[in-house]
Amino acid sequence: MISNQDLFNKIQLQFDRQLPFVVFREPLGKRLTLVLQHTDALEHLNSFEKEGFVFAPFDHSKKGVLLHPDTIYVSEYHGLSDSMFSGYQKAVEDSGKENHVNLVSRGIEKIKEGLFSKVVLSRFQEVPSNDLKPLEVYNRLLNRYRNAFAYFWYHPKVGMWMGATPETLIDIKGQHFKTMALAGTQKYNDSEEVCWGQKELDEQKIVTDFILESLAGISDDLEVSEVTTIRAGNLLHLKTDIRGELNKSFDVKDLIETLHPTPAVCGYPKDQSNRFILQHENYDRKFYTGYLGYFNGQEERSSFYVNLRCMQLFEDKAVIYVGGGITQDSDPVSEWEETVNKSQTMLNALG
Structure with a gap:
């Protein structure tokens, strides 16, 4: 166990050397885990046989990245001081509003034509900055989003990503697993009693039904919770917890490929909505709405999260990715406003 300052110093040194690393804290966790890779070798994820940190894109036809755990440090996070943000939140531009509203309108048309019942449509927002300090940004994420999986990932041959995601893809402990159906969004206004x-209830049910259908052949013993409201930063979501015991013949790769991408980030049915996204969003999501997490085949537990509320950092800008689930009851302008609300999670951290 090392101090917070020592851990942040090791991150900075690794970054100065332009070598890969990831640092993360699990939801409601108190520990930071730093994984260092000693070379800049880029290894793509071909199987789940090797231990390491997995960083996979939305497009499942493309391979993810496996970061090797050559050295691991752990620190009890006590919260380093940061100043409250007061700049970017008031400077959100509507430059992409027309395009996103038109995209959502096309999605609704296809739903009414029966192509799919839900599709998740997204956009990106560029935030110029000539003085980005990644460690300060990450510290703000840690301080402000304690119930999220907060990570900072870097590979010199891929790029720099950061996020605070509220959604678990799958958590495996021995033969037991848990996952969640997370969908529906509204702004938090001092109360979770809303x-x-x-539209939101239907959207959440689609995600839940898909997960249950997908897991039917993997587990014979599923437990499904009531739908609850959870808070993630300045937003509220609907969540259903799903638990079960894996059949002995399960394979982690098959399990993840069965779930990813879920209707929470793609749509339903998966194939039709995925094709629409790839044809009409007109940009590459890259790792946004992909998945990430630490895999250790030798130990009991592996956890993977959906890469939401995230951004890619460059020397002179940050690129924030946001989206929302579209159903037949969606309103295009309201969907745009939802993406603006979701962008605040990352905007609030840029400082």
């Missing part, structure tokens, strides 16, 4: 519209 009313949800039919």
Whole structure:
């Protein structure tokens, strides 16, 4: 166990050497885990046989990246001081509003034509900055989003990513697993006791039903919770917890490929909505709405998270990725406003 300052110093040194690393804290966790790779070798994920940190893209036809755990440090995070942000939140531009509203409108048309019942449509927002300090940004994420999986990932041959995601893809402990159906969004206004519209309830049910259908052949013993409201930063979501025991013949790779991408980030049915996204979003999501997490085949537990509320950092800008689930009851302008609300998670951290 090392101090917070020592851990942050090791991150900075690794970054100065332009060598790969990832640092992360699990939801409601108190420990930071830093994984260092000693070379800049780029290894793509071909199987789940090797231990390491997995960083996979949305497009499942493309391979993810496996970061080797050559050295691991752990620190009890106590919260380093940061100043409250007051700049970017008031400077959100509507430059992409028309394009996103038109995209959502096309999605709704296809839903009404019966192509799919839900599709998740996204956009990106560029935030110029000539003085980005990644460690300060990451520290703000840690301080402000304690119930999220907060990570900072870097590979010199791929790029620099950071996020605070509220959604678990799959958590495996021995033969037991848990996952969640997370969908529906509204802005948090000082209370988690809120009313949800039919659009959000239908959206969440689609995600839940898909997960249950997908897991039917993998587990014979599923437990499904009631739908609850959870807070993630300045937003509220609907969540259903799903637990079960894996059949002995399960394979982690097959399990993840069965779930990813879920209707929470793609749509339903998966194939039709995925094709629409790839044809009409007109940009590459890259690792946004992909998945990430640490895999250790020798130990009991592996956890993977959906890469939401994230951004890619460059020397002179940050690129924030946001999206939302579209159903037949969606309103295009309201969907745009939802993406603006979601962008605040990363905007609030840029400082």
